[in-house]
Amino acid sequence: MVYAFTLDDVAYLASSAGREAVLRASELVGDDRLRAVTVLRERLGDRAAPVLETALLQARVRGRVPEGWLLTADAAEQATAAPVAAHRASRLAGRDVHDVTCSVGAELDALRHTASRLVGSDLDPVRLAMARVNVPGVPLVRADALAPVTRGTVLVADPARRTASGRRTWRPADFVPPLDELAAVGDRSTDTDTRRLRRHFADTHDLVVSTAPGLDPALVPWAAEVELVSLDGRVREAALWSRGLATTRRRATVLSTRGPGWQVTDAEEDDCPVGPAGEWIVDPDGAVVRAGLVRQYGARHGLWRVDEHLAYLTGDAPPAGVRAFRVLEHGRYSEKTLRTTLRRREVGRVEILVRGLDVDPNALRPRLKLAGPREATVVLARLETGPEAYVCEAYGP
Numbered sequence: 285m286v287y288a289f290t291l292d293d294v295a296y297l298a299s300s301a302g303r304e305a306v307l308r309a310s311e312l313v314g315d316d317r318l319r320a321v322t323v324l325r326e327r328l329g330d331r332a333a334p335v336l337e338t339a340l341l342q343a344r345v346r347g348r349v350p351e352g353w354l355l356t357a358d359a360a361e362q363a364t365a366a367p368v369a370a371h372r373a374s375r376l377a378g379r380d381v382h383d384v385t386c387s388v389g390a391e392l393d394a395l396r397h398t399a400s401r402l403v404g405s406d407l408d409p410v411r412l413a414m415a416r417v418n419v420p421g422v423p424l425v426r427a428d429a430l431a432p433v434t435r436g437t438v439l440v441a442d443p444a445r446r447t448a449s450g451r452r453t454w455r456p457a458d459f460v461p462p463l464d465e466l467a468a469v470g471d472r473s474t475d476t477d478t479r480r481l482r483r484h485f486a487d488t489h490d491l492v493v494s495t496a497p498g499l500d501p502a503l504v505p506w507a508a509e510v511e512l513v514s515l516d517g518r519v520r521e522a523a524l525w526s527r528g529l530a531t532t533r534r535r536a537t538v539l540s541t542r543g544p545g546w547q548v549t550d551a552e553e554d555d556c557p558v559g560p561a562g563e564w565i566v567d568p569d570g571a572v573v574r575a576g577l578v579r580q581y582g583a584r585h586g587l588w589r590v591d592e593h594l595a596y597l598t599g600d601a602p603p604a605g606v607r608a609f610r611v612l613e614h615g616r617y618s619e620k621t622l623r624t625t626l627r628r629r630e631v632g633r634v635e636i637l638v639r640g641l642d643v644d645p646n647a648l649r650p651r652l653k654l655a656g657p658r659e660a661t662v663v664l665a666r667l668e669t670g671p672e673a674y675v676c677e678a679y680g681p
Contacts, residue, residue: 286357293334294413297354305331306352309339347541349390354414359388362442364494367539368513368520369394372440372492375529382437384429385461389415391440391494392422403434429461430469432489438529441466442494454496456503467491467506467526490528497522497574511535514571516542517607517681522574536575542681543605548572548581556582558589559598565590565609565663565674566597567637591667594639602680609661609676617641617664617673623652625675630656635678640666 296302305328312320313336324332341355348365349355355363364372373394383391386404388411395402396419404419405427406412412424427433429441443459443466456463469489493507497519501510509530511523514537532549539545556579572581573595582588587599602608612629615621626634632654636645641664663674 287333287337289334289356289410291410291413294410296331297334297338298417305335306338309335313339353418355388359411363390365515365520367515367541371537371539373398376438380437381440382432382434383440384432385441386415387411389419392419396422405433430465438490440492445496491526492529493524494521495524509533509535511537512571512575513537514569515539519570519574534575534577536571536577538569538571548577552580553583554579556589558592561590561611561614562598562600563611564599564602565611565676566602568595568597594665596639596665607680609663609678612675614672614674617671622673626652626654629658631658631660632656633659635661638664641671
């Protein structure tokens with residue numbers, strides 16, 4: 285069962301005694317969780333539950349948000365990873381920004397370094413109390429995202445994407461707040477906090493929404509730019525930018541905690557023909573694939589496609605810093621032929637990548653009956669000419 289924090293819990297967790305208790309709980313949990321529960325109950329009584337939950341949540345989000353933050357379970361799940369938030373904040377540098385679903389402050393923490401002026405709001409009083417602890421000094425107001433307390437700001441939103449039953453939803457109308465209503469939001473607030481804040485802002489809003497990468501862009505026709513963002517090889521979100529903020533129609537942003545990121549957009553050259561496999565196969569980052577920018581990425585790096593309908597690229601040299609596969613040999617795929625090839629090459633361990641074929645790598649691997657000291661990557665792809673198998677050596681991250 286998920287623990288429901290109270291305002292009293294937040295006040296205690298923000299105190300020096302509460303922070304020390306969470307630190308001790310983190311050390312205990314690392315050794316033995318069951319023992320930690322017993323010890324904390326003996327030491328803290330009713331405070332044990334919020335302290336233990338906080339320690340567990342902080343461990344879950346380590347590396348995504350700053351150390352020592354206060355969170356709820358839902359906030360921990362939805363919190364934007366710091367590098368992703370920092371990227372979005374960089375695009376909003378110098379603007380007046382209002383995070384209308386600020387939750388515990390993950391976006392605010394990045395925006396406060398770039399925004400000209402910044403306001404956060406949320407309907408949940410507990411999350412707002414946590415945000416006040418996590419991002420001190422940022423003005424926060426309890427308010428509905430559909431009735432923003434500012435004018436002339438860029439609205440930043442990250443709607444919840446689960447129904448009341450907890451199931452994930454892909455229908456924008458089921459988001460909280462509903463995405464179409466958020467896009468069409470007007471300024472309907474009349475409370476005292478709103479009147480006070482209105483004195484500092486103008487009349488109209490631009491909007492950027494963080495949402496799931498699988499959302500169909502056709503469902504959000506108001507989004508002038510759809511940006512797919514990945515971090516360390518995992519696609520994290522689709523960012524929807526309104527017309528006043530968009531600079532292109534489609535963008536892929538590839539971020540890394542190990543070095544600088546890069547982008548590709550639909551404004552770039554897309555001359556990327558189809559041809560036979562070269563010396564290397566390149567599987568573009570998922571953000572590039574989901575954004576529909578494989579041709580632009582290939583054209584930038586002098587690559588070509590192995591098939592009209594597949595995202596695999598090929599060429600004589602891979603782009604720097606990406607995972608690529610040197611082709612050792614390839615031919616028409618059959619399980620028997622692949623087994624023979626791998627045995628001849630003394631391959632005992634194999635990574636299997638599949639595009640366009642109904643092949644389960646986990647089911648295929650034991651049937652290959654591998655034995656030998658070498659490793660290989662097998663790329664299976666359905667081309668217009670039929671199924672093809674590429675036996676490769678993997679290089680890169």
